[in-house]
Amino acid sequence: MSAVLTGTYKGDQVFVTVGPVLISGFSDGDAISVKRNVELYTSKVGIGGAVARARNADKTGSIEIKLLQTSAVNDALSALFYVDNFSEDGSPVLPISVSDCSGRTLCCAGQAWLRAVPELAFGKEVGERTWAFECVDLKLYVGGNS
Numbered sequence: 001m002s003a004v005l006t007g008t009y010k011g012d013q014v015f016v017t018v019g020p021v022l023i024s025g026f027s028d029g030d031a032i033s034v035k036r037n038v039e040l041y042t043s044k045v046g047i048g049g050a051v052a053r054a055r056n057a058d059k060t061g062s063i064e065i066k067l068l069q070t071s072a073v074n075d076a077l078s079a080l081f082y083v084d085n086f087s088e089d090g091s092p093v094l095p096i097s098v099s100d101c102s103g104r105t106l107c108c109a110g111q112a113w114l115r116a117v118p119e120l121a122f123g124k125e126v127g128e129r130t131w132a133f134e135c136v137d138l139k140l141y142v143g144g145n146s
Helices: 073-086
Strands: 014-018 032-036 041-045 051-055 061-068 094-100 106-116 128-135 139-141
Touching: 061 106, 073 106
Parallel strands: none
Antiparallel strands: 014 094, 032 061, 041 051, 061 128, 094 106, 106 128, 106 139
């Protein structure tokens, strides 16, 4: 059997937006991670072996992005979230999206907020800042790459 090319992934073609901010300056490795908080279904097995399942209505999830500490986007996200944290309303709720433009994967939520301010570390090398967002209505389409 001969080998077949199944597609090409281009990491620089994955785009993330948080509200009006286009995210750039990603760290290396798995710079973006997306997950639902719960499984799609729960199941229960009866005494006779019959199985019933219940669809989970919980559509919450999380999106984490890792940026280089040198990325100017850290300033933009701080301006959107951290500074606003001192107002009476708290941090804003904004849309967020992750789009793989070299493929067909799309993740988005109409309502997301910053879970916590990134942990800071300083050392001999350029570090990273992890921004974690909680999503109310996370929609996922997991596609391949062309």
